[in-house]
Amino acid sequence: MxxxxxxFIALAVTGGIWLLDVLLFKRFRDKDAREPLLVEYAKSFFPVILVVFGLRSFLVEPFKIPSGSMMPTLLIGDFILVNKYTYGIRLPVINKKVVALNNPERGDVMVFRYPADPGLDYIKRVVGVPGDVVExxxxxxxxxxxxxxxxNTSTYSYVGNxxxxxxxxVYQEHLNSVGHAMMTEPGKLAVYPSQVVDFPYRENCSYNAEGEGFVCKVPEGQYFMMGxxxxASNDSRYWGFVPDRNIVGKAFFIWMNFDDFGRIGTTLK
Incomplete structure (x- = not known):
């Protein structure tokens, strides 16, 4: 959804009704006549929708974590905030960048539109930036x-699929000056070649047939993401690079988790 x-549609409809009333319908009503109920609702809801639309489009947007692909950093049920302007100002709905600011850096936790289905939002960590060779x-x-x-710092246990x-x-990994937690399961392959699909710039990647690993060169304007x-992460290993136009923003804060109140206020690394 x-x-x-x-x-945007709600904003246009309520604003349109209000504007039509001011420019046209109001002049045909008696001065003491009550405004139509539809106009009253439009005038009441338009400012609220405008504020929500502006905040969500240009400042911060809330998301809920639906899967365990970013554990132990993010848990299922975490409600997070995403900074919408860190990577540039984009027009809402069409997501077109109009003001360039910062570029994603290795180690950033980033929300983006899934390349194979832009209607889905994914969250992963930036591992490779344009020009990087990721192995x-x-x-x-x-x-x-x-x-x-x-x-290696510890172990982490959870109920899986x-x-x-x-x-x-669990390991402390340093993609930048700030370390973050990452974890792997003993006995699992680095990548499962049979699950790799065809994707743009697939020729930039080479996979070991036994699943021991891969190497990819990140094209210009693209990013390599991993959970x-x-x-337990379906990421760039399998479906390829994330283009700049798909970027939503940088995740930075956990504001709620109804199953673990202790996570509230956690800043993401």
Missing amino acids: NFALIL YRDKQLSINGQPVRTV GLSYVTAM DNRD
Whole structure:
């Protein structure tokens, strides 16, 4: 559901009714006559919808995390806020950038429109920026030939698909100056080649047939995304690069989790 489009239509309808009343209908009413109910509702709702539309389109947008692909950073049920202007100001609904500001950096947690279906919003971590050579082999991530520093810190257990109990190894990974948590499951392959689909710039990637890893060169204007829950994430390994036009914004804050109030106020790394 394109909520931005629904808000825009509501804004246009309520604003149009109000404007028509001011310019046309009002002159035919008696001065003491009560405004039609439809006009009253339009005048009441238009300012509210305008504020919500403006905040959501240009400042911050709320999202709910639906899957465990970003565990342990983000949990199912986390409600997060996404900064809409960090990566530039975009026109609402059509998502066209009109003012360029910052570019996504490695390590950013980013919300974007899924390339295969722009009606879906995904959230992953930026691993590769334009021009990067991303290699993931035997669960070790390398950028431009340099292994990314990872330090084993703990384990993390959770209930996975099919109610199976999963215990993963948690690492502190440093894609930038700020470390973040990432985890992998022993016994899982780095990538499952049979699940890789055809995607734009597929020729930029090379996969090991045994699933030991892959290497991709990120094209200009594209980004390579991976989930922090590396072995339970459907990400750029399988469906390719994220174009700049699909960017929604940078996730930065957990404002609610009804199952764990202790997560409220958490700043994302």
